[in-house]
Amino acid sequence: MKTWALYAGIDWSENLNDLAVVDRTGQVVAAHCFEVTPAGVREALAVISALRASHAFSRKSVPVAIEASRGLLVTALRQHGQTVVPVHLATVARYRSRINPGNRKKSDAGNAVLLANILRTDNHLHRPLPRNSELAEALSALTRAQLRAVRTSQHHYLQLRAQLRGVHPAAVTAWAHLNGRLFRPEAREIIALAPTSGSAACLTRRQIRDALERAGRIRLLDAEAERLRALFQAKTIRNPPLVEDALGREVRATVRLLSEASATANEFADAAGELFTQHPQHPIYLSFPGVGLLTGARLLAELGDDPNRFATAKGLAAYAGARPFTWASGSARKVMHRRVAANKRLAAYGNYWAFSSLTHSPVCRALYDRRRATGDRHTAALRRLRARLLASLHHCLRHGEEFDPSAWPRAPEPPPG
Known part of the structure; x- marks a missing residue:
């Protein structure tokens, strides 16, 4: 678990935005209200820079939690090199209930402090926004x-x-x-x-x-x-x-x-x-069966081109909703389809991609047929095929290689006669 000296949170709105900075103990060391203007963003960043504790301190090393992943404020922070960590609205609401279950009060300044403390206590559970190229954005x-x-x-x-x-x-x-x-x-x-x-x-x-x-x-x-x-x-x-x-x-x-x-x-x-054909990774996407210009553009748009975003193929498949998760309590244990903690657009694109590959690739069709023969339903077989395709895509992107059908397990030969 990585730790920083300071953590920042921003509660954004259409008019004024509240900034709060806390230290490792949760003490509020700075607070500021600013507008989403070039001058207002510089003021907010200057507040963080003024908290210099040593010569090794850098404003860019202070992560900023915010309840948004897009918008002009997020864009401005990232253009200034700030690490931005999006936190879902429902997550913030549950953190607020955990602190004081009976208190339903909410304030903008208090919400900014809460966001900063979320990073302070559980920063390992929240991912910063990937550093995608301008073309991918x-x-x-x-x-x-x-x-x-x-x-x-x-x-x-x-x-x-x-x-x-x-x-x-x-x-x-x-x-x-x-x-x-x-x-x-x-x-x-x-x-x-x-x-x-x-x-x-x-x-x-x-x-x-x-x-x-x-x-x-x-x-x-x-x-x-x-x-x-x-x-x-x-x-x-x-x-x-x-x-x-x-x-x-x-x-x-x-x-x-x-x-x-x-x-x-x-x-x-x-x-x-x-625009997709201008990206250097587009030949890799187009080399996969069932991927055309629009499908490839959608996959690249949702996955991004940050090489450090997905360390493993399992992480990429989980983000795309192709990996199951296990729910266990006492003697009860269930393995279920990942629905909530996934990119819904990428899951839909991946499902369409897997279905299209059935008529474009014999190896994909063979894998689907084998899963159906073992008892999987149509959606489950497609989900397993999608996970395999995403694993191959992860490997190809990491190594700069195009898809090779011979790397897949071949379909079993039919019995003689």
């Missing part, structure tokens, strides 16, 4: 923005589908047999043209064909136009005209939101892929 911002855009588009998709069921049910089933369904450009183009059953029934074959062309479709235009026209002209239950017109306006607005969110997600994906 930019990738992290892009991939997380892309994920938010994807979730937004999925929200608008479900919203549009629910609206169409009440005003234009034929549109729900018109593209249900095709990939993308209502995400397809032709679906959005035709729904925007005729968002209700009444307006869709009035569409001519030529209008539908022109809409398909505007959406980018180039094959079987006449046949598709005839299919949609016959589907839209089938009798269905309709709302009163004024109500149908009002609901149609809502559908058009949702289509615009869906199109904008989909375009934003694609824009972020393209930007992340372009």
Whole structure:
């Protein structure tokens, strides 16, 4: 357990931020309020520098605990070389209850002292932020923005589908047999043209064909136009005209939101892929089966490129939610899937990566099949495959090597005859 002479905690807010510094005994030796401005950050750092106890003292050797891992304040502290240790809000709340279970009072200044004391007593349990490169940090911002855009588009998709069921049910089933369904450009183009059953029934074959062309479709235009026209002209239950017109306006607005969110997600994906190819580690990621530009960018963004972040492959797999943990109490003992103490985004990306590798690599498929044959369910077998892939990735990143399928255990040969 590493010890320092001083420990700092910052309780951040939109306006003033409270800084507290404690020594090894827990005594508060400095306190200061500052704003998130260049001058305010320099004032806070000057408070720490003024506590010089010897010529060997360095402000950068004072770790700072804060309830955030991103933001301008965290960025400014790291740019000045300060060690920043993020502490989760729930963790701080439990430390507060441990000190005084019956007292629910909270103050900003007291919270800063509490954060500093968390580092003083349990600094070995809390990791400082990794020292990633600027390129890796930019990738992290892009991939997380892309994920938010994807979730937004999925929200608008479900919203549009629910609206169409009440005003234009034929549109729900018109593209249900095709990939993308209502995400397809032709679906959005035709729904925007005729968002209700009444307006869709009035569409001519030529209008539908022109809409398909505007959406980018180039094959079987006449046949598709005839299919949609016959589907839209089938009798269905309709709302009163004024109500149908009002609901149609809502559908058009949702289509615009869906199109904008989909375009934003694609824009972020393209930007992340372009930035990913500029990173020196991108050939290593792309050498793995089932890893494309976006998957590789997401993995690199969440893992970072700090060479000292994960000392072992087990630590990396635990961070990605691929390692189990054991719960034991008395005679009870359970081995469970790691859900909470893991990076949820990385766990989701890793699961998608493992599933994709099944059709891209015979050795991955063989490992999955062996785990299924021993009794593992689909998710458990994928989790074991993901842990193996992450272990190989850890080795390749540590040694600067690309993935070698021959290093994996080979599938057993089938019995003769």
